[in-house]
Amino acid sequence: MQVPAQAIEAYDRDGATVLRGVVDEAWLDRLAGAIERDIERPGPFFHGYDAPDGGRFHGNLRIWQNDDDFKAFCLQSNMPQIARQFLRSERVNLLYDQLFVKEAATSNRTRWHNDQPYWPIRGWQVVSVWVGLDTVTAETGALEFVRGSHRWDRWFQPETFGITENIDAYERNPDYEPMPDIEAARSDYDIVTWDIEPGDIYVFHGMTVHGAPGNSRRDRRRRGYTVRYIGDDVVYDPRPGVSQPILNDALQAGAPMTSTQNPEIIW
Numbered sequence: 293m294q295v296p297a298q299a300i301e302a303y304d305r306d307g308a309t310v311l312r313g314v315v316d317e318a319w320l321d322r323l324a325g326a327i328e329r330d331i332e333r334p335g336p337f338f339h340g341y342d343a344p345d346g347g348r349f350h351g352n353l354r355i356w357q358n359d360d361d362f363k364a365f366c367l368q369s370n371m372p373q374i375a376r377q378f379l380r381s382e383r384v385n386l387l388y389d390q391l392f393v394k395e396a397a398t399s400n401r402t403r404w405h406n407d408q409p410y411w412p413i414r415g416w417q418v419v420s421v422w423v424g425l426d427t428v429t430a431e432t433g434a435l436e437f438v439r440g441s442h443r444w445d446r447w448f449q450p451e452t453f454g455i456t457e458n459i460d461a462y463e464r465n466p467d468y469e470p471m472p473d474i475e476a477a478r479s480d481y482d483i484v485t486w487d488i489e490p491g492d493i494y495v496f497h498g499m500t501v502h503g504a505p506g507n508s509r510r511d512r513r514r515r516g517y518t519v520r521y522i523g524d525d526v527v528y529d530p531r532p533g534v535s536q537p538i539l540n541d542a543l544q545a546g547a548p549m550t551s552t553q554n555p556e557i558i559w
């Protein structure tokens with residue numbers, strides 16, 4: 293699939309864009325089945341909580357390593373080809389995949405954050421694709437992005453995802469700064485968002501500041517599935533503050549990423 297030039301320009305300039313209808317019904321069905329399997333029997337990196345308004349958040353990561361449908365989607369669907377065009381990279385490796393299900397009545401926000409401070413990697417060629425499996429609007433948790441924030445070169449201290457207490461579970465990194473209270477000063481930021489239909493994807497850079505409202509609808513789920521890819525210039529960089537499940541014991545600091553955990557895409 294050829295990504296339109298305007299989408300790549302928008303991604304370079306704004307740090308985020310949307311592509312419509314790029315995941316077909318057959319893949320959506322396979323992903324939907326895999327998501328239900330993970331909810332029923334979560335893989336080892338599951339994290340979730342019951343929401344105060346009656347819903348539930350289900351999150352998990354590196355789930356491609358436990359399920360052949362997620363694995364096929366990450367490695368053999370059109371996602372790697374799409375990612376490669378945004379990365380402008382010869383080589384593409386899978387970083388990992390991640391699931392974000394906000395069931396109906398899960399009004400907890402996804403905190404504002406940028407992703408790369410969570411990850412033990414260094415480099416610019418880092419992209420995420422977030423696949424929508426439901427109709428997603430501001431009411432159900434459409435992602436929001438601070439336009440151009442990928443070029444700020446600001447590394448924000450990771451905080452625990454999703455829940456309201458115990459946000460300090462990540463080790464402090466003295467080189468990181470606290471995330472400003474964007475929610476309290478929204479008009480100071482250039483925030484962009486798009487509604488999503490099943491099969492649409494958000495594409496965003498690893499440094500782009502983003503977050504999402506909760507799902508306040510009582511009649512609709514919000515299932516989002518993100519796959520993260522990295523390109524030629526990315527090397528392993530374990531440092532304080534990163535997410536433990538993303539560490540990779542097979543790699544030395546400074547090494548290229550190809551490994552069992554971060555396979556290179558075969559074209």
Ligand SMILES: O=C(O)CCC(=O)C(=O)O
Nearest residue numbers: 392402407422504516518
């Ligand atoms: O789906 C969400 O609420 C958050 C998604 C996200 O932060 C990501 O994919 O990096």
